[in-house]
Amino acid sequence: MGLRVLKFGGTSVGDVEKIKNVSRRLIEAVDAGDEVVAVVSAMGKTTDELVGLTKGITTKPSPRELDMLLTTGEQVTTALLSMAIQEAGYDSVSLTGWQAGIKTETFHGNARILDIDSKRMNQHLAEGKIVIVAGFQGLTDTTDIATLGRGGSDTTAVAIAAALKADRCEIYTDVDGVYTTDPRYVNAARKLSTISYDEMLELANLGAGVLHPRAVEFAKNYNILLEVRSSFTNEPGTLIEEVASMEQNLVVRGLAFESNVTKITISGLPNEITTLPTLFSSLASNGINVDVIIQSTSEKNTTSISFSIETASLELTLDVLNRIKVKLPYNNIFHESDLAKVSIVGSGMISNPGVAAQMFEVLSEHGIEIKMVSTSEIKVSTIVPQDKMIYAIESLHDQFQLDERKPVEQV
Amino acid sequence: MGLRVLKFGGTSVGDVEKIKNVSRRLIEAVDAGDEVVAVVSAMGKTTDELVGLTKGITTKPSPRELDMLLTTGEQVTTALLSMAIQEAGYDSVSLTGWQAGIKTETFHGNARILDIDSKRMNQHLAEGKIVIVAGFQGLTDTTDIATLGRGGSDTTAVAIAAALKADRCEIYTDVDGVYTTDPRYVNAARKLSTISYDEMLELANLGAGVLHPRAVEFAKNYNILLEVRSSFTNEPGTLIEEVASMEQNLVVRGLAFESNVTKITISGLPNEITTLPTLFSSLASNGINVDVIIQSTSEKNTTSISFSIETASLELTLDVLNRIKVKLPYNNIFHESDLAKVSIVGSGMISNPGVAAQMFEVLSEHGIEIKMVSTSEIKVSTIVPQDKMIYAIESLHDQFQLDERKPVEQV
Incomplete structure (x- = not known):
């Protein structure tokens, strides 16, 4: 008995029959005595x-x-789902983002949620209604409609769960949980029963694609119990919570990968304190997401910087670099596409310094060239040729024995 | 030079190419020095x-x-049209009904506009933007989205023209003006260059389908100069204004017709002062549009009432009548479908009492049975068998010489 926020993605509401399935799931929750808010995608x-x-x-x-x-x-989707619930004799109300009180930045296409005025949602819940909210959207303070960017419906759900102090936020999707790596590409992939926010965050950031990273961050900050599960079965999914129990000892918990990466290298930049901020704030203000960044050992007065971007941003990036040359002189730009990012993630790495080395060894043994490396406390990312991406993941999955429940230390 | 409100219906914005055509028309208006608000349908x-x-x-x-x-x-549509304008290098902004400040009754599906807060539209016009407003919708005082009913985009346009004190409201549609009757069915139909609000109102109410009647009422009340014209040509359309000049002497200016009419007759109703209000307020509160109403000569204590409805409302009407029997007893209900309404309209009728008789004579001569009759100062409507509808219109069009510019008095 409690307040549950359930989020259904695009494939879960892909047609009228699927919308009716979702309505049945919501009605089951109400019949079990729960208060229910549903967040839906297009x-x-x-x-x-x-x-x-x-x-x-x-x-x-x-x-x-x-x-x-x-x-x-x-x-x-909200209107159709509400109709389906009402057709079954239950009470419901559909709300756009702004009707649900979701206020965002004025940054169209990629706005962050600033605040949620939950008065109206609370009022409808008190009236005994299932509240259905349009995900991915909110209202700016100029009264314009803004979106949170792709995958933003996850964030909507978690933010609403935080605002309403919900007991649980369930993300229904077309996979049945979080896997050691993407099961569509790697047969040996195995479903995890629990994972920590931080591990999930690294997996999400690195392209596992199950949960939007902002949603995980939000859940971590507000300590929202998250569950990722399938909208097509009743199997339990993967719980995401502060400390993942059980499998905590696993050094590597999951592998993430992401294709269409381009590496840019700029040589001959002035070796000054303003170089990095000038470069990256110009890129950021043009909406270019920079991922791995490497500053090379510099000569006396100049430095080289490499960074990775999505290949789709290449043209815009070159354009921006060309424009800033007046204030930030450099010699040359090199770019290399058809790359991919392959990462290992796990909280256990913090106390296990040899894991990165083990990763490089595996890739090297399999003849996979590493173009860039980046590390954090709980992940190691490498940029490799795109045509070796899946091969790299399979090799690492095997090496770190992710298909078994054995902690890697015992090997 | 002035402020123009241009409304484009569904066929005028039927695909991306047509939306681009509309953008060019709006840009022409701006280039000519006008301020422009566009109202669009789906x-x-x-x-x-x-x-x-x-x-x-x-x-x-x-x-x-x-x-x-x-x-x-x-x-x-608003978003796509705005993009097309911006692509051509002009400034524009799309607004939903509520963003444009349109406030409506809380009567979903058929709400009336209560008020327009034109602050935001005025601000965007002052910024030099083409303002594009979603027709057919507004916001209730419970902050729910309500529609004005089918054809309501016309009303949106006229209401905005009134709120902004526009110089002109142009309704762009798939016909090039108001005709003596529907040119899709009657070859002899002829375009009118002007028509009065009242005549247009009768033609609209009676199903001419060119303009939503509420829009004409609104235009009449606020004295808005209306023009109906084609979105596919540059031909002048039909002007609708207080007094139609030129052809004013025509006794009959247009013929309207409407199919799918059902006649309901209730016999044995109590002959009391509360009978009519009880009956018709019950029908109205269920959203049933009653058209022609006839109260028959009554016997001592009972009365018979006939009225016409859209055939689509038959089931609901019978349901309502069944439910009110406890407070309003009656003997029997008869209903007859497959009927149509055929009407003649013209301001000249006010001073020409023989016109109705002339209409009945024509129908009779052509073997068309008249099931019901209703008259107002400027129209006469008859309910006839649906399979005789077009034949009736053709006969009347011919009789009243609507295909010629000769006033009927000269016949």
Whole structure:
């Protein structure tokens, strides 16, 4: 008995029959005595179809107008789901992001949630209604509709769970939990029963694709018990909580990978204290996500910097670099595409310094060239050729024995 | 030079190419020095497709949820149109109904506009932007999204024209003006260059389908110069203004017709002062539109009442009548479907009492049975068998010489 926030992604509400399935799940929760808030995405490929419509008009839609367009997708799902619940004789109400009180930054396409005024949701819950909220959207203080970016419905769900002090936030998706690596590509992948926020964060950031990283951060900050589970079965999923029990001793808990990476190297930059901030704030203000960053050993007055980006941002990145040359002179730009990022993640690494070395050894033994390396306390990432990505993951999965429940220390 | 409100219906924005055409028309207006507000409907069959989605879920969607669903259609159009304008290098902003300050009654599916707070629209116009507003929708005082009912985008446009004190409100549609009757069915139909609000109101009410009647009422009340014209040509359309000049002497200016009419007759009702209000307020509160009403000569204590409804409301009407029998006893209900309404409209009728008789004579001569009659100062309506509808219109069009510019008095 408690307050549950359930989030359903695009494939979970992909057609009318699936929406009816979701309504049954919500009704079961109400019948079990729970108060229920559902957060939903746009149906299946709706968002892509809407983006497709813009292609005939412009190659660079204004982010504000794109948000106006895309947010209709979630609104459609909320209305249909509410109708399905009402058809079964239960009470419900659909709310857009702004009706649910979700306030965001004025940063169209990638806004963060600033605050949630939960008055209206609480009122509808008190009336005994199932509250259905459009994910991925909110209202700016200029009263414009903004989106949280792709995957933002996860964040909506967790933020609502925090605002309403919900007992649990359940993310329903087309996979049945968090795996040691992506089971679509690696047969040996195994489902984890628990994982810590930090490990999940690294896996999400590194492209595991199950949960939006902001959602995990939000859950960690507000200590929201998260569960990732399948919308198509009743199997338990993976619990994400402060300290993952049971399998905690595993040094490496999961492998993440991400394709379409491009490495940029800029040589001959002035070796000054302002170089890094000038470079990366220019990239950031143009919405370019920079991932791995390496500053090379510098000569006397100049330095070289390498960083990785999504290949889709290459043109824009070169454009920005070209424009900033007046204030930030450099010699040359090199770029290399068709790369991928392969990472190992696990809290156990903190006390186990040899893990990175073990990773490099495995890749080297399998003839996989490492282009860049980046490490944090609980992960090691490498940039490798894209055509070796899956091979690298399979080799590492095998080496760290992720298909077995044996802690790696015992090897 | 002035402030123009231009409204584009579903076929005018039916695909991306048509949306681009609309953007060019708006840009021409701006280039000519005008301030421009555009009101748009959902693209083509979007509304029907959205309604289609509900069919797999429920046969009786809650009107509130249906409004949440349907209003996304116009929002999509506003965003795409704004992108098309911006792509051409002009400034614009898309607004939902609530963002444009449109406040409505809490009567989902058929709400009336109560007020427009035009602050935001004025601000954007002052910034030099083309303002694009989603038609057909507004916000209730419970902060729910409500629609104005089908055709409500016309009303949105006229209401905005009134609120902004616009110089002109232009309704762009798939016909090039107001005709003596529907040119899709009657070859002899002729375009009128002007028509009065009252005549247009009767034509709109009677199903001419070019303009939503509420829009005409609104225009009449606020004395807005209206023009109906084609979105596909540059031909002048039909002007709707207080006194139609030129052709004013025509006794009959247009013919309207409407199919799918059902006649209901209730016999044995108590002959009391409360009978009519009880009966028709019950029907109204269930959203049933009653059209022609006839109270027959009564016997001592009982009376018979006949009225016409849309055939689609038959089931609901019988249901309501069944329920009110406890407070309003009656003997029998008869109903007859497959009927149509055929009407003649013209301001000149006020001073020409023989016109109704002339209409009945024509119908009779052509063997068309008249089931009901209703008259106002400027129209005469008859209910006739549906399979004789077009034949009746053709006969009347010919009789009143509407295909010629000769006033009928000269015949």
